[in-house]
Amino acid sequence: xxxxxxxxxxxxxxxxxxxxxxxxxxxxxxxxxxxxxxxxxxxxxxxxxxxxxxxxxxxxxxxxxxxxxxxxxxxxxxxxxxxxxxxxxxxxxxxxxxxxxxxxxxxxxxxxxxxxxxxxxxxxxxxxxxxxxxxxxxxxxxxxxxxxxxxxxxxxxxxxxxxxxxxxxxxxxxxxxxxxxxxxxxxxxxxxxxxxxxxxxxxxxxxxxxxxxxxxxxxxxxxxxxxxxxxxxxxxxxxxxxxxxxxxxxxxxxxxxxxxxxxxxxxxxxxxxxxxxxxxxxxxxxxxxxxxxxxxxxxxxxxxxxxxxxxxxxxxxxxxxxxxxxxxxxxxxxxxxxxxxxxxxxxxxxxxxxxxxxxxxxx
Amino acid sequence: xxxxxxxxxxxxxxxxxxxxxxxxxxxxxxxxxxxxxxxxxxxxxxxxxxxxxxxxxxxxxxxxxxxxxxxxxxxxxxxxxxxxxxxxxxxxxxxxxxxxxxxxxxxxxxxxxxxxxxxxxxxxxxxxxxxxxxxxxxxxxxxxxxxxxxxxxxxxxxxxxxxxxxxxxxxxxxxxxxxxxxxxxxxxxxxxxxxxxxxxxxxxxxxxxxxxxxxxxxxxxxxxxxxxxxxxxxxxxxxxxxxxxxxxxxxxxxxxxxxxxxxxxxxxxxxxxxxxxxxxxxxxxxxxxxxxxxxxxxxxxxxxxxxxxxxxxxxxxxxxxxxxxxxxxxx
Numbered sequence: 001x002x003x004x005x006x007x008x009x010x011x012x013x014x015x016x017x018x019x020x021x022x023x024x025x026x027x028x029x030x031x032x033x034x035x036x037x038x039x040x041x042x043x044x045x046x047x048x049x050x051x052x053x054x055x056x057x058x059x060x061x062x063x064x065x066x067x068x069x070x071x072x073x074x075x076x077x078x079x080x081x082x083x084x085x086x087x088x089x090x091x092x093x094x095x096x097x098x099x100x101x102x103x104x105x106x107x108x109x110x111x112x113x114x115x116x117x118x119x120x121x122x123x124x125x126x127x128x129x130x131x132x133x134x135x136x137x138x139x140x141x142x143x144x145x146x147x148x149x150x151x152x153x154x155x156x157x158x159x160x161x162x163x164x165x166x167x168x169x170x171x172x173x174x175x176x177x178x179x180x181x182x183x184x185x186x187x188x189x190x191x192x193x194x195x196x197x198x199x200x201x202x203x204x205x206x207x208x209x210x211x212x213x214x215x216x217x218x219x220x221x222x223x224x225x226x227x228x229x230x231x232x233x234x235x236x237x238x239x240x241x242x243x244x245x246x247x248x249x250x251x252x253x254x255x256x257x258x259x260x261x262x263x264x265x266x267x268x269x270x271x272x273x274x275x276x277x278x279x280x281x282x283x284x285x286x287x288x289x290x291x292x293x294x295x296x297x298x299x300x301x302x303x304x305x306x307x308x309x310x311x312x313x314x315x316x317x318x319x320x321x322x323x324x325x326x327x328x329x330x331x332x333x334x335x336x337x338x339x340x341x342x343x344x345x346x347x348x349x350x351x352x353x354x355x356x357x358x359x360x361x362x363x
Numbered sequence: 364x365x366x367x368x369x370x371x372x373x374x375x376x377x378x379x380x381x382x383x384x385x386x387x388x389x390x391x392x393x394x395x396x397x398x399x400x401x402x403x404x405x406x407x408x409x410x411x412x413x414x415x416x417x418x419x420x421x422x423x424x425x426x427x428x429x430x431x432x433x434x435x436x437x438x439x440x441x442x443x444x445x446x447x448x449x450x451x452x453x454x455x456x457x458x459x460x461x462x463x464x465x466x467x468x469x470x471x472x473x474x475x476x477x478x479x480x481x482x483x484x485x486x487x488x489x490x491x492x493x494x495x496x497x498x499x500x501x502x503x504x505x506x507x508x509x510x511x512x513x514x515x516x517x518x519x520x521x522x523x524x525x526x527x528x529x530x531x532x533x534x535x536x537x538x539x540x541x542x543x544x545x546x547x548x549x550x551x552x553x554x555x556x557x558x559x560x561x562x563x564x565x566x567x568x569x570x571x572x573x574x575x576x577x578x579x580x581x582x583x584x585x586x587x588x589x590x591x592x593x594x595x596x597x598x599x600x601x602x603x604x605x606x607x608x609x610x611x612x613x614x615x616x617x618x619x620x621x622x623x624x625x626x627x628x629x630x631x632x633x634x635x636x637x638x639x640x641x642x643x644x645x646x647x648x649x650x651x652x653x654x655x656x657x658x659x660x661x662x663x664x665x666x667x668x669x670x671x672x673x674x675x676x677x678x679x680x681x682x683x684x685x686x687x688x689x690x691x692x693x694x
Contacts, residue, residue: 014692095464095686097400154672155681157398157464158620162665165613169658177652279654287468294465327483332476336404339469340455347459 011354025349032345036338043333049324057323058316066202068315073203074273076311078103078265078282081210082289083296083303084217085261088254091221091298093234094149096142096255098160099262099286101167104279106138106263107270108171111188111277114195114270115179123194130195131267138263139256141167146255150248164286172279179277188277197272204272209264218300230254262286295342310335369523371638371645376528377507377597379637381406381590383535385615386622386629387542388586392449393619394546395579396559396684397456400467402587403612404474405448409441409588410595410608411481416440417601418485421498430505433498434530441592442585448474449584457576460688471612478591482603498601506530506596531593535633538586542626555579559682562689572689590615614640617664623671623679636660 020028041051062072082099089096110130117126145159174188181189197204221227229250233240240247265285270277288310296302317331385402392399399405416436421428452470455461497503509516510533511526518526546552557565558575566572591608599607618636622628639660643653671679 012692014690097464097468148669148672152669152672152675154669155685157686158616158668158681159665161400161613162617162661162668165617165661166658166665169654169661172657173652173654176654288472290468291465291472294462325487327480327487329476329479329483332472333480334476336469336473336476339472340451340466343455343461343466343469344459346461351460 009355013352013354015350015352020349028345028348029342032341033338036334036341039337039341040334043330044326047324047326049320049326054320054324054326057319058312061319062312062315070202072308072311072315073207075315076307077203077206077210078269078273078285079289079292079307079310080303081206081213081265081268082262082285083292083307084210084213084300085258085265086289086293087217087221087298087300087303088227088230089258090293091227091234092230092251092254094146094251094255095157096145096160096258097157097287097290098142098145098163098259099289100282100284101160101164101286102138102141102259102262103266103269103282103286104164104167104171105141106134106259106266107277107281108167108174108266109133109137109263110267111179111191111270114191115188118192118195126195127197127271130271131264134263134267134270135260136263138266139260142259142262143252143256146252150251168279168282171277171281175277175279190276191271195271196275197268204268206268206272209268213261214300214304221298221300226250226253291339295339309338313338369520371641372634373523373527374641374645375634375638376532377637378641379633379635380529380532380535380597381594381611382615382618382636383532383539383629383633384590384593385587385612386618386633387535387539387626388445388583388588388590389615389619390583390622390624390626390629391542391546391586392580392583393624393685394555394559394682395576395583396562396682396687396689397453397576397580398463398467398686399449399452399470399580399584400464400616401448401452401470401474401584401612402615403609404471404478405445405584405588406474406591406594406612406615407478407608408444408448408474408591410591411478411603412444413437413441413589413592414595414601414603415481415485417498417502417596421502428499428501430502430508433502433505437592437596438534438589441588445585445588445591446581448477448588449581452584453577453580456688457573457580460690463686463688475609478608479605482605486603503601506601529597531589531597535593536630539626539629546626556682559684562684563691566689566691576689587612587615614660617661620671620681621660621664621667623667624681639663 037055041055044051044054062068082103085102086096086099110133113121113126113130113133117129121129141163142160145154145156145163148154148159149156176186179188181187197206199205200208221230229240229245232243233245233247233250237247240250266281269281274281289307292303292306292310296306313331313335317328317334320326320330321328385406389399389402414437416439417433420433420436448470452466455466456463507529509527510530515526516522546556554565554570555575557568557570558572562572565575590611594608594611595601595603614636618629618632621636622632640657642659643656
């Protein structure tokens with residue numbers, strides 16, 4: 001920008017859609033993942049661990065034994081479920097970062113029935129009621145900021161963020177107060193067996209729900225009227241309005257749907273994974289899922305792969321700690337590097353870079 | 364049950380000091396239109412690197428250790444760590460136009476990981492410490508001592524309220540006042556606000572949008588990270604606690620909203636939030652459980668957010684372009 005007769009050193013232009021083939025796009029994404037893994041390997045090497053055996057350990061501890069596989073799937077279910085839940089919101093350009101709170105509220109509602117209705121209902125009905133209650137509460141928790149956004153334009157990013165902590169606080173209160181098991185334990189008692197999700201192939205059957213949801217969400221986003229409305233609204237609110245869509249209705253409906261799925265995830269965590277309710281039940285899944293949803297470009301099938309990768313990393317890092325004495329927080333570092341590298345690569349998918357002396361043959 | 368108001372305010376001020384830094388830095392960042400949700404990670408990085416700097420300085424200096432040097436090292440290490448972290452964020456969101464929410468969260472994951480890692484690493488590698496690292500008592504006491512002479516601290520009421528706090532509190536107030544003056548009264552501050560409100564207009568007026576966004580985000584991140592080291596040096600007593608810092612960064616993000624994006628409000632806002640975080644210990648009311656006390660600050664922030672959006676007063680709104688990337692070609 002210094003002299004007018006000089007072209008800028010680097011010039012950036014948006015690619016038109018036709019320039020990159022899908023194969024190339026995925027090649028760029030996979031290359032960025034490889035780069036991130038290499039950087040992680042360098043960190044391992046700097047810490048005195050052989051990077052190949054460290055990564056090998058992460059993989060083998062996750063997949064070699066059935067117990068490892070089960071743990072990975074247990075970690076993966078909430079991540080994938082929440083990532084799917086957030087997809088419609090993100091497609092609408094509505095930044096629901098309250099997955100954490102919606103999971104917690106869903107888990108709370110489900111736990112209410114698990115704790116107080118367990119003797120009054122037969123098992124299948126009880127589980128169904130728990131699931132519906134979780135969905136309802138998660139949905140309402142997500143719909144509150146959507147109503148304010150639709151009516152007054154309240155910033156939903158900040159609102160949903162605050163609601164996370166309020167939800168966690170409410171459960172912390174229940175945990176230490178009204179729902180406390182043994183006085184002074186600060187714990188809610190374990191659910192009775194009737195209120196636990198049955199296991200299928202060693203893992204609670206929540207994985208079946210999530211697997212179905214992958215397909216349902218794909219169809220919902222791409223082949224239904226609702227999905228179409230969401231994508232129009234995401235592109236331009238004014239276009240949606242001119243086309244006669246009820247913007248407020250679509251916003252609140254989509255947020256409710258998103259929260260409801262988060263609530264079901266909460267139900268699965270309480271009834272399947274933990275068998276009880278804690279204030280930390282979501283354990284960051286709501287936040288991690290945001291990155292999964294975004295990196296998968298809202299494609300449910302890509303979410304499966306990315307959430308699997310996240311689960312493997314967090315499972316494997318525990319073993320790295322015991323074997324190499326490297327703190328398990330290394331998984332946060334590597335996950336962060338992978339996320340950032342994949343975020344960066346989207347730039348090269350969407351934009352084209354020209355250097356001053358380079359041949360400018362770009363279209 | 365005797366509730367000592369003056370001692371409570373003292374505790375609130377020192378408990379709010381990390382928030383004051385975190386919030387001031389994030390206000391500077393958000394004023395440029397960047398919503399950096401990585402404050403949590405930045406504070407972790409600041410806390411860990413600041414502690415590392417002081418710890419190794421303390422070991423190297425032995426008996427001749429000086430509090431002033433240690434404070435400077437702590438501040439510089441934390442600031443540098445924060446700048447580095449937010450530089451990554453800036454590069455991704457400003458130059459590469461990545462989504463701000465996702466990048467911020469990635470920074471939180473990364474920064475928390477780095478912070479925990481450095482903390483754990485120091486703990487496990489320092490020989491003879493019994494898996495517990497801490498610095499010498501000279502420094503420990505130096506960090507929490509007031510920079511004012513005893514005579515001034517001894518003045519009844521005014522002494523404890525105004526002159527008894529640690530150095531970091533006064534530094535935080537100075538930074539907040541400076542930022543307030545900078546954004547409200549200088550031309551560069553006006554440009555910065557213009558970039559945050561409408562980057563396209565600012566660009567048309569000849570303001571370098573990228574430069575302002577980069578500088579505000581990087582420096583803001585550095586200031587936020589100092590909050591982390593203030594926490595480890597004063598509240599945590601120079602010990603690395605695994606989950607000590609968790610949540611501070613998010614409260615700082617909440618406080619930004621509560622302060623309506625004005626650094627001057629952050630001064631009393633941080634005291635208020637610092638006090639609210641402690642209130643359950645100091646003033647337990649039998650029928651209000653302590654866990655509910657702990658969410659009061661989030662509820663208050665939510666209410667503020669709602670009221671601000673309902674009243675639509677223009678000077679109280681979030682920066683108009685907050686959260687969106689700017690690309691000249693897309694105007």
